[in-house]
Every structure is written in structure tokens, then in C-alpha cells.
Amino acid sequence: MGKGGVGKSTVAAALGSLAAARGLRTIVAEVALRRDISRTLGTDPEVARAPETEVELRPGLFWISIDPHRAMEEYLVDQMRVRALAEALSASRAFNYLAAAAPGLQELLTVGKLWELSQRERRIPGTKPYDLVVVDAPATGHGLAYLTTPSSFADIARAGPIARQARTIHEMLADGRQTGVVAVTTPHELPVTEALFLHVELRRRMGLDLDRVVVNALAPARFSPRDLERLRAALAPGEETPSPEPEPSDHWSPVQAGIRAALSQADQARDQRRQVDRLRRGTGRPPAALPFLYSATLGSEELALLADRLEGAL
Amino acid sequence: MSIGARLEGKQVCICAGSGGVGKTTTSAALAMGLAAAGQRVAVVTIDPAKRLANSLGLEELGNEPRRIEPERFEVHGVQMRGELWAMMLDPKRTFDDLVARLAPNETTREEVLANRIYQELSSAVAGSQEFSAVVKLYELHRSGEFDMLVLDTPPSRNALDFLEAPGRLTQFLDGRALRMFLAPTGLASRVVGRGTGVVFALLKRLTGVDLLQDLSVFFRVLGGLLDGFRQRAAAVGSLLRDPATGFVIVTSPEAEPVEEAIYFRAQLGRAGMPFAALVVNRVHPAQLLEVDPQQVDAELTAHVGQPLARRVAANLADFQVLAERDRASIARLSRELDDPEPILVPHLDADVHDAEGLVHIARHLFADRA
Numbered sequence: 305m306g307k308g309g310v311g312k313s314t315v316a317a318a319l320g321s322l323a324a325a326r327g328l329r330t331i332v333a334e335v336a337l338r339r340d341i342s343r344t345l346g347t348d349p350e351v352a353r354a355p356e357t358e359v360e361l362r363p364g365l366f367w368i369s370i371d372p373h374r375a376m377e378e379y380l381v382d383q384m385r386v387r388a389l390a391e392a393l394s395a396s397r398a399f400n401y402l403a404a405a406a407p408g409l410q411e412l413l414t415v416g417k418l419w420e421l422s423q424r425e426r427r428i429p430g431t432k433p434y435d436l437v438v439v440d441a442p443a444t445g446h447g448l449a450y451l452t453t454p455s456s457f458a459d460i461a462r463a464g465p466i467a468r469q470a471r472t473i474h475e476m477l478a479d480g481r482q483t484g485v486v487a488v489t490t491p492h493e494l495p496v497t498e499a500l501f502l503h504v505e506l507r508r509r510m511g512l513d514l515d516r517v518v519v520n521a522l523a524p525a526r527f528s529p530r531d532l533e534r535l536r537a538a539l540a541p542g543e544e545t546p547s548p549e550p551e552p553s554d555h556w557s558p559v560q561a562g563i564r565a566a567l568s569q570a571d572q573a574r575d576q577r578r579q580v581d582r583l584r585r586g587t588g589r590p591p592a593a594l595p596f597l598y599s600a601t602l603g604s605e606e607l608a609l610l611a612d613r614l615e616g617a618l
Numbered sequence: 619m620s621i622g623a624r625l626e627g628k629q630v631c632i633c634a635g636s637g638g639v640g641k642t643t644t645s646a647a648l649a650m651g652l653a654a655a656g657q658r659v660a661v662v663t664i665d666p667a668k669r670l671a672n673s674l675g676l677e678e679l680g681n682e683p684r685r686i687e688p689e690r691f692e693v694h695g696v697q698m699r700g701e702l703w704a705m706m707l708d709p710k711r712t713f714d715d716l717v718a719r720l721a722p723n724e725t726t727r728e729e730v731l732a733n734r735i736y737q738e739l740s741s742a743v744a745g746s747q748e749f750s751a752v753v754k755l756y757e758l759h760r761s762g763e764f765d766m767l768v769l770d771t772p773p774s775r776n777a778l779d780f781l782e783a784p785g786r787l788t789q790f791l792d793g794r795a796l797r798m799f800l801a802p803t804g805l806a807s808r809v810v811g812r813g814t815g816v817v818f819a820l821l822k823r824l825t826g827v828d829l830l831q832d833l834s835v836f837f838r839v840l841g842g843l844l845d846g847f848r849q850r851a852a853a854v855g856s857l858l859r860d861p862a863t864g865f866v867i868v869t870s871p872e873a874e875p876v877e878e879a880i881y882f883r884a885q886l887g888r889a890g891m892p893f894a895a896l897v898v899n900r901v902h903p904a905q906l907l908e909v910d911p912q913q914v915d916a917e918l919t920a921h922v923g924q925p926l927a928r929r930v931a932a933n934l935a936d937f938q939v940l941a942e943r944d945r946a947s948i949a950r951l952s953r954e955l956d957d958p959e960p961i962l963v964p965h966l967d968a969d970v971h972d973a974e975g976l977v978h979i980a981r982h983l984f985a986d987r988a
Contacts, residue, residue: 307637307638308636308637308638309636309637309638309639309874309875310638443637459734460734460735460832490638493971495638526929526933527929527930527933531922531926531929534921534922534926535918535922535926535930537921538918538921538922546905548903548964548965548966549903549964549966549982550903550905552904554905555905555908556905556906556908556909557909558909558910558913558914558917559914559917559918561905561906561908561909561914561934562909562911562914562918562930562931562933562934563930564903564905564906565906565930565933565934565936565937566929566930566933566934568937568965569933569936569937598936598937598939598940599939600873600939600940600942600943600946601873601943602873
């Protein structure tokens, strides 16, 4: 879990790859019909278009994008036992209005599907159990809503099968032995603030502690202050230290360009170290760090590298 | 063309884009710049992390706009000819206020506010932030108190959520659903009376009777507010399509936000909502691409020795990869969004969190390079 845009999907994909490589039958799940991971893991786009199917990407590593509507149909069939009854219900307008109206039902169905995936005895006929379900959660606030939906739904419904089931799901989510939460952040002010918020709220609302904190895209420390001093001294007489915000008409000498890139890199690395310290103080533990990759796109090669680094860092 | 010129004649500016691209900073800097130029501007943000509050140096923002002291910017050399106002939206309070305004009487209002389903709906459900954001925007617009409203859209990975959520929510409040519950033979009466019929029996078996009861109360009390809700939703919809509204798409040059921006632009076109400008944040200087790292290595070796020169050259080569990606992204965005002059904001070495940083960003947004 973490702020939008920090690389949750990448970390989820890397964790999934890692678990599969260690021999765990693993499924990486995306919610709210997202497809980020399928892109990262290189799923065949045709296959990836079918929601709610468990796609085997490579031996031991599966992927699913959860569609609440499909989850609902599955759920009804499972509950009603008789397919015709389930179909009568899901086709009725009354039911559809109710389903659209009940607040949090979409979230509940999604979390319910995650629960189903994690069961030793799967409820969907013909499916096999997984050792690990890796969930790529939505951004912090909405992600927390997913986690807390089962308990608030159980409170609203009070009695009846849905309330009972919601309670069962909540118990699994709030059990630190069964559920682990990994906070993902980049080493920047706001994402770190959200990670710290998650740390506090997770404890308050679910009684859970973060299992791991992963800092994604951390700039390596490449230049010392002494290096930078020596570089500045290498500028030709009359040459200025180049600005990070040049006018389009400005021109840089090779040395200026080299110095500019080095200064930017050093500044970023320094600022990011401060954020990592803040994260460490706030959560009381050192985060695992993944390096920033100087590449235009994130492909399977980069992912393999990250999975490798993650293994070392955890 | 600067962003000021792009927003000429607009009264509402909506900053949209995927999460993590600097939307909040862009919105605040944009509002600040317009205020400096003489307009009375309010910037509205939704933000659990209180981002805008931080960047404007406010401890907290209420659910109504508050004026930001011009001195905050004047110490950084900006002359504030207009006024900058800012507010952080509280979705729950916006919802409650709306109910209070639409409720025909005190009793209905209290009943709605006390209903547990309403309470869940107004705070927890995805889409309520987006819905209350546009509701607030609409109300501020109608008040006529500001020359320009700048909306920082809720943080989500998917910019499109913002356009879809109000629709999803009003669909849910749509009359047909309500009638189904309220009609003499509708669900509400069956809950209260002896429900018969297969569907109802199945429902009851599934949900238990309590949930149905809460829902029927919810729909009954909401019934009185429904026309108001629908009118509001329709008015909000036309505000989003109004020629005096402009969408500013904010992105970074990274692959995912770029794709999202392109998709969002297409959806705007489909929905008939006016696109005003594209802002690309965190662009690396194109100058980095003009030199050869090997030459840097050679020239620096004489001054600083080979080991450091090598590292500088290797680091430059890494930055060139990013600068090249940026160039390709900008070209692609410009083509796909049909915007020959996207507004570029350079990659700054440090995060922007204060008034000085906003002044800095505004300088790029309002730079006239033409």
C-alpha cells in the first residue's frame, strides 16, 4: 500500500516474482480493474483483457485483475448453491439496484474475492489453493477503505450471512500472521507522509503493524561534497555553474553538462536520504531500499533487477 | 503561450492527471500566478496529506476558502495585484452541507444525517470525494465571489476516476432505484410488511433483514432530497462542459502518467469538456543531450583525475537517458493531445513545499516563450 505513483505495482510484481522463484504458488492481484502489473509482468494483452481469470504467467506465478461484478456472480452461485436461483437474483433489477446502492459492497466483494483466493479450500470449483496472494492495493486512503470495509459492512448488516462472512474476512485481514502489509513509498516528502499516515492508521483501525517498508526509486549516493567542490573548480574561467532551469537558448559546455548532472544527482540523493531518515524515525525501522533506475521504461529486465535487489533488502 | 493566456476568459480551471505528478503544486502555483496578475482566485484541493496547506504555510484549511496573506509571496518578489484564497475540501462536511441545503425540513435532514448507510456513503465510498469536489466547485462558482476557481482533483492513480465518479454516485441516487424501493409494492414496503416474491426472499436470505431495513429507511428519507441531488448533478455536469471551464492536464514525462494523460484527453473530448493546456512537470534540461559523455570524461580527467571524471561521465549518460525519454514523451504528448506548445516545468533538484517554491514553479507556468 502507499501513495499513487510510488511504484506499488512494480513492488507487488517484484514480490510476486520473488515468491514464485522461491517455490510458493503465488498470485498477484490487482483491484478496481487495473492492469498495471500485467503490463509490467508482460502478460499477453489478449489474456489480460479477460478479467477475473487466474492467468499463469510463468510456472508458479499467476495474475488476476478482480472485477467486482464477476466476483458478485461467483459469490451468488456459491451462496445460492443453485445456479438458476443465483441467475434469477443477479438478473433482477431489484438486486442490481441494491448492489449499486449498498455502500462499500464493491469493496467488500473485491476483498471477499481476495479472501477466497487465499483459502486452503477454494470455494470456486476446480481451482487450486495459493501459498501467497500479493495484492496491489489502491492509493493509501482508498486502500485503507478496502481493508476496513468488511468490519464496517458487518456492523451495518448486523446479522445474516453477509454480516457473518464480512466478519470472517475481517478476522483474516486483522490477523498479522495471515495478512502482511507492505508500505511502498518513494523518498519524497508527500509519499513518506502518506506512508507514515498508513503506519498510524493501520494500527488504529486494524490493529496491524506494517510488515515491511519499501523505499522505491532511491537515488544512489554518487558524489561527495568534496567531489562537487573539485568539479566546480574545473569550470573554465568565466564559465558559471549551470542552472537546473536553463533558458531554451542557453548552451552548456561538456564540462558544464557533466557538472549539472552531477549536482542534480547529488542534491536529489541528499534530499532523499533525509526522507529515508524521516521514514525510519516514524516507523521505528529501517526501510528496504530499491534503487532508482536510469531507464526510460520498466521492462522485464528492470523488474528482474528489482526483484533481485528486493530479495537482498528484505 | 503561457498558461495565463491559455486560461484567458475562463472562470474555472480543473487540474487533472494521475497521482504523483505534482498536480497539487501545479494547482497552487497556477492560482498564485493568476492572483498575482490581478484576479481574485480560489484554489480548492482535497487532500488527506494536507499538501496544499503545507505549501501555503497554513496549519489547516477549513471547508470554506480562506485568504492567503499576500506577504507570503511578496517576500519572494511577487507583487500580488489580486487575491489568493485557498480551501481544503472536507468531503463529509460538503456532503452534510448539501443534505442540509436540499432537505425540505429539519426532520428529514436529521434522519438522513443519522442514517448509517448515509454516513458510510458520505465518507468512505470511493467517488464521494470526487462528487463533493465538483459540488463545492459548483457552489463556489455560483456564489460569483471569485474571478477564477482552480480545482486540484483528488489524488487517484487514474485521472478518469474524477470524471466518472460523480456519474456513478448520481446514478446510484437515481430515481428509478429509489422508486423501486419506495413504490407501494417496492422493497421498502416488503421489508416492513411481509415480503413475498422470489427475489425478495433470496435477498433476505443473503443480506439478513437489517441491511434491507437500513437501506429502505435511507432511500425513504433520501427521497425528499432526490430532485435536488439530480438537479445539482445536472448543473455540475453542464459546468464541466461550459466553455468558461478549462481542464489543465498535468503529467510528468514518465511512461505511465503520459499514457494516462493521452487517455484522459481523449475522454475529455468524448465528454465534450474543454481542454485548456498541458503541463509537463519534471522535465530534464534538453542541454544535457547536446554533449558527448566521452568528451566530458576527457576534458574533466585533466582537472579532477580519471576516477571522478569517469563517474561524472557515467552519471551524465544516465541523465541523458532521462532527458531523451523526456524529449520523446513531450513530442508524443504534443502530438496526441494536439497541443503544439505544452508548458514545461523543469525537474528541480528539491521537492517544492513552500511559498518560494510555488513562486518558482509559477515563473515557469507563466513564462512567455513564444
